[in-house]
Amino acid sequence: MNAVVRPRNLQGNRACALAAIEAGCRFYGGYPITPSSEIAECMAAELPRVDGVFVQMEDEIASMGAVVGASIGGVKAMTATSGPGFSLKQENLGYAAAAEVPCVIVNVMRGGPSTGLPTRPAQGDVMQARWGTHGDHPVIVLTPASVMEIHAETRRAFELAERYRVPVVLLYDEVLGHLVETVAAPADAGASATRRFASGPADAYQPYRPGADGIPDMARPGDGYRTHTTGLIHDEDGFPTQAPARVGAVMARLLGKLDAHRDAIERAECVDCGDAEVVVVAYGITARAAARAVAEARARGIRAGLFRPITLWPFAERAFAAATRGARRIVVAELNAGQLALEIERLAGRERVGRLNRLDGEPLAPAAVLAAIADAAGATGER
C-alpha cells in the first residue's frame, strides 16, 4: 500500500521521535531523564528542520506545562520522561485531561519506586499511567512491543490525542527504548489527523459543547473565539461551575467520551489463542519473551496462546474475553509485582489467573515464561 523505505536499523527512542515528527508534532518540551533522553536529543536535532520548536525546560513539571501551553496554542506537542519524571508530570497531565488539551507523553519505564533502577527495565507504571493524576479522568495508554511498533503507536498516539482531545501516554520499557531493530517503516504512513478547530460564528461557539462524536471542536487562539481554558471543572462555556447538576453532567461526558470510540482506540494482538488451554497476557518486552515461549510450548504440544494488549488503557476487554474464552489458565507476565494482573483477575476471575513477575531489573526471559506456561498447563490436567 505505502512505499516502503529500505530496511534500516533504528533505536526505539529514536523511532519514537521520528514518528512524532511524521505525525505533525511541532513542539517538544523536555527534561533529561534516563532512559528516555534520546527522544529529547533526537527532537532537539530534528524539530528545527521542520520549523518546530524544541525547548529543554527547567524541570519535569515545566516541560509538561509547556506542552499543554503549546497545544492550547494549536500546535501538536509532546514530551517524554521516565518514572520519577512521570510522577512529577501528573498534575499537568490531569489538567490536559480536564481541559481536554491533546498531548502525547512518553514514559520509558525504568525500575522504581523513587530513583529506583534508572538504567534497568521495568513495567511498574501500568497503574500510574492510568491513575497517576488525581481524580477520575480519561486517558489513553499505548504499549508497543518493538521498535517498529513504537513508530506506529507514536503516530497513533497523536491521532488519538487530537481526535479525542485527550492526553495519550506511550508506555514502553528501557529495553525497547534502547533496542536497535531492523525496521521497514513506510515512507509515508498517510496523512495524520489534524485538529478539528472551531469554525463558524464566535458568539454561537461553546468551547465544550460536544460534536456528534462527543468531542468538542477546539478553538485556536487568534481565530476570534477568545475562550477560557481552566483546570477547574467547567461548563460547556468553558467557565467554572460548581452546580452539582452541571458538574455531574460535564463529568459524565468527560469520563464517557472515549466509550463510543473504544473500537477505534483499543488494539490487541492474539497469537494462537483460538484453541489455547493456557493464554499468556504480556506487553512490551515481556510480550516478546512470551511470543517465543508460546511457540516453544506449542512445539512441545502445549496449547498455548498469547494475548498482547497494544492499547493498555482502556483495556481491550472484548478482545480479551474472546481470546480467553476457552482458556483454563491465564498467566499474566510483567516486570512488576502484579499490576495488569489486577485488571485480568477482575475480568477473568482470580481462580483462572496466575502471575509471573520479575522485579530485579532484568527482563523476563522466554524460558521463564515457558516454565510458567508448562506449570499452568500441568494445572489444567492436560499434560
Added chain:
Amino acid sequence: MSDTATRQIRLAGTGGQGLGLAGRLLADACVAAGHAVAQSQTYEPTSRGGSSRSDLVVADGTVDYPLVTALDALLLLDQAALEDAPALLREGALVVTDAALVPHPPAAQGELHALPLTARARELGNPRVANMVGLGALVGLAGWPAFEQVERAVETSTPARFRELNLAALRAGRALVATDASAA
C-alpha cells in the same frame, strides 16, 4: 521461531573499546545481507571504564525475542567483560578473545581463538581499533555475514578520518584467522 532459529552474537569488552560501534556495523551488515537484527547493549550511567557489550540477535524474517539467550559467537576484548557469557554459550559456539587481555577465556564449550587483537591494532598505529581487528577475525571465522558487507558498513558508517584505519584493522583481523593455528 525459537532461539535455535536465530544467530546470536556478543561483542564484549570495556567501555571505550568501541564495541557499540562494532555492534552497529555488524548489525548494518546483517541488514544489508537481508536479515532482521535486534541489537542491544549495556546501558549504564555515562562513564568510561566499566564493562561494555553489544548483543545481536539475527534472524531471517523477524526477531521474536530480541535479547540473547544462547550465544553462537562471542568476541571478548577484556577479561572483565566475561560476566554471564559462559552460561550463555551454545554448544560449539565460536569464541574469539584478545590473547593478552583475556588470560582466562571461557572453558571450552566451543571453538576458542585467542588472538593478538590489541597487539595487531597497536601495530597498525592505534590500539583503539582492536574492535575492528576483532570484528574482522570474528566474521572471518564465522564466514558470515559476507565480509564485503561488513567492509561496506565500515565505509559508510565511520567518520572519514578513521575510515582507512578501520578498514585496515578489519582486514588485519581477517588475516589473523586466515593463519590462526590456535583453534582449540
Added chain:
Amino acid sequence: MDTRTELPFEIRDYLRLDRMPHFLCPGCGHGIALRALLNAVHELGIDRDDLAVVSGIGCSGRLSAYIDANTVHATHGRPLAFATGLKLARPDLHVVVITGDGDCLAIGGNHLIHACRRNLDLTCLMLNNEVYGMTGGQASPTTAAARYTTTTPLGNHEPVFDACKLAEGAGASFVGREVTLQAPALKNLIREAIAHPGFAFVEVMSDCTEIYGRKNELGSSPEMVLRQKHDVRPESYGNAVERPFRPGPWRTGVLAKNERAEFGAAYRAHCRAHHGGGPGDV
C-alpha cells in the same frame, strides 16, 4: 481588526461582562492591577484576539477569566511554564502572565528564575499581596516580618523575597515595581513592560484587605493603599520615609532594563542559520 484603540479606554470593552460580578473581595487591590493591564493593552492597540493571558492559582489566578481575550487558568505555580509553551508555539500572540506572590515565588519559583534567564517575550505581572488569600490567609514568601497569618500565629519570622532583585539577578531584561496607589504609573509601567521585547517582570504591590489587613489591623482598604506611601519607597520619595516595614528601601518604577536577545527570535534565527528555514517563517 480591533479599532477601539482610537477611542478612549473603556474597561467594559475588555471584560467578559457576563462573568460579573467578579470574585474579588471589596477593597482588593487586584482590581486596580487588572484595570491598569487592560488600559495598557488598550493604549498599545493590542487586538484582544491576539492577546493571551495565562494565570496561575490564587486570587490573582482568577483574573484571567474576566478578560475578554484568549485566557488560560493554569495549574498552581505553572503559568510561566504554560506561557512558555504557548509563546514558543505561537510567537504571533502577545502573552501576559498574571501570578501572585505564592504562585510565582514559592511553588513556581523555579519557573520564574528560568523565565528570567531565557528572556522569552512574556510579560509577567506578579500581584504581591503578601498572603495566600484564597486559601484563607497563610504566610507567603513576601509576608512581612511580624505579620500575623493563619500559619504564623505568633507573627512571621521568615525573611521575605525581594522579587525584583531575584528577577534581575536571574537575568530578566525588564524589571519594575509599582504600587496600586499610583494607578497611572502602574498602567505606564505595564505598558512599557508589554512593549519590551523580552521577559518583563513587574511586581505590583497590591493589598489584601479582607484576609491580611484585618488580621493585622492594617485598617480599611483606603488606609491600606495609602499605607503604601510609607511602606514602599517610590524612587521620587528619596529617603523621606524613615521606617518602611520591609527591610531596606523598596524602590518602585523601572528597576532594570537592558537589551538582550529575545529567546524565541534567537532560537528561530539559530535554527534558520543551520537549516535554511526556521520556526515562524510560515
